[in-house]
Amino acid sequence: MSNLKILAQSLGLSITTVSRALDGYSDVAPATRERVQAAAQAMNYRPNPAARSLRRRRAEAVAVTLPTEPGRFGPPIFLNMLAACGQRLAEEGLDLMLLPTAGRAGEMDTYRRLLDGRRADAVIVVRTRLEDERVAFMKERGIPFVTHGRTAQPEEHAFIDGDGEAGFRDAARQLASSGHRRIAHIAAPQDFTFAHLRRKGWLDAVEEMNSEPIEYTAQPTEAGGYEAAQWLLQQDAPPTALLCATDSMAIGALSALKERGLAAGRDIAVIGHDNLPSAAFTDPPLSSMEIAAPDVGRQLAEMLIARLGGRDARELQTILPVRQVPRATHGTAN
Numbered sequence: 323m324s325n326l327k328i329l330a331q332s333l334g335l336s337i338t339t340v341s342r343a344l345d346g347y348s349d350v351a352p353a354t355r356e357r358v359q360a361a362a363q364a365m366n367y368r369p370n371p372a373a374r375s376l377r378r379r380r381a382e383a384v385a386v387t388l389p390t391e392p393g394r395f396g397p398p399i400f401l402n403m404l405a406a407c408g409q410r411l412a413e414e415g416l417d418l419m420l421l422p423t424a425g426r427a428g429e430m431d432t433y434r435r436l437l438d439g440r441r442a443d444a445v446i447v448v449r450t451r452l453e454d455e456r457v458a459f460m461k462e463r464g465i466p467f468v469t470h471g472r473t474a475q476p477e478e479h480a481f482i483d484g485d486g487e488a489g490f491r492d493a494a495r496q497l498a499s500s501g502h503r504r505i506a507h508i509a510a511p512q513d514f515t516f517a518h519l520r521r522k523g524w525l526d527a528v529e530e531m532n533s534e535p536i537e538y539t540a541q542p543t544e545a546g547g548y549e550a551a552q553w554l555l556q557q558d559a560p561p562t563a564l565l566c567a568t569d570s571m572a573i574g575a576l577s578a579l580k581e582r583g584l585a586a587g588r589d590i591a592v593i594g595h596d597n598l599p600s601a602a603f604t605d606p607p608l609s610s611m612e613i614a615a616p617d618v619g620r621q622l623a624e625m626l627i628a629r630l631g632g633r634d635a636r637e638l639q640t641i642l643p644v645r646q647v648p649r650a651t652h653g654t655a656n
Contacts, residue, residue, distance in 0.1 A: 547574025
């Protein structure tokens with residue numbers, strides 16, 4: 323059966339126009355309505371009843387909560403992604419609504435209030451967890467949603483994610499090829515999917531080397547990275563490289579190194595992930611990783627529009643490659 327997006331593309335119209343034409347809205351010209359209905363009949367298109375019901379009471383808004391607790395997105399990454407997402411949604415007559423929340427309980431209360439009051443048509447979930455109550459809630463309510471990141475059951479929902487597992491495996495292998503044998507991981511809390519996958523990639527590479535894993539888990543912040551690096555450097559056999567779950571943690575680690583009179587890139591390698599704008603201006607500039615796609619926000623929006631059009635979530639799952647961004651802190655073992 324043809325979906326709404328294919329029907330809209332065949333007619334050269336927006337999904338919103340086609341939806342409103344099929345639902346008989348008076349703001350669509352009669353000739354356009356007739357053209358859309360004729361094309362739908364010819365393509366044997368049958369509207370999804372749940373999606374159609376949603377469109378008829380649509381608030382024309384997409385909600386995304388903005389986590390203010392530790393583990394939040396770095397503001398530049400998060401806001402740049404959402405700006406691109408919002409621009410694409412606006413082309414379909416949808417507003418992106420950002421809602422700051424504090425804590426998991428507060429976030430769930432926000433979702434219940436929004437959806438029970440029919441103030442949002444769809445949701446974007448960010449910073450996913452392996453067992454994510456937000457995803458379970460959306461599925462139970464039948465609300466169209468997409469996630470930035472996976473869960474422990476990624477086959478059950480639409481998502482876009484970077485391949486952090488492969489990225490960290492490759493980074494650790496590169497460090498090993500440069501002579502490093504004690505590659506420590508500064509990990510973020512393992513209930514976050516991104517943290518779990520990045521740790522798994524690092525651990526796979528360390529096991530390939532037959533090396534003893536050394537790691538420290540902290541909050542994904544500058545303070546967390548500082549705390550982790552301080553502990554790791556106090557060990558009897560300190561690491562020669564630090565592979566950090568986020569750039570924020572890596573920046574904190576750089577501060578800990580300076581306090582000890584160690585030079586990143588000369589005495590110890592340091593690599594983060596996210597390629598924050600500030601990473602190029604640390605002293606020395608921080609080696610990092612990033613999702614190798616400039617349009618993640620727009621892709622998120624396209625997925626959500628497709629879900630609103632009734633497309634199956636299992637057809638909307640994308641894992642993007644992660645690329646290395648080597649800078650001064652990516653040194654060779656002494």
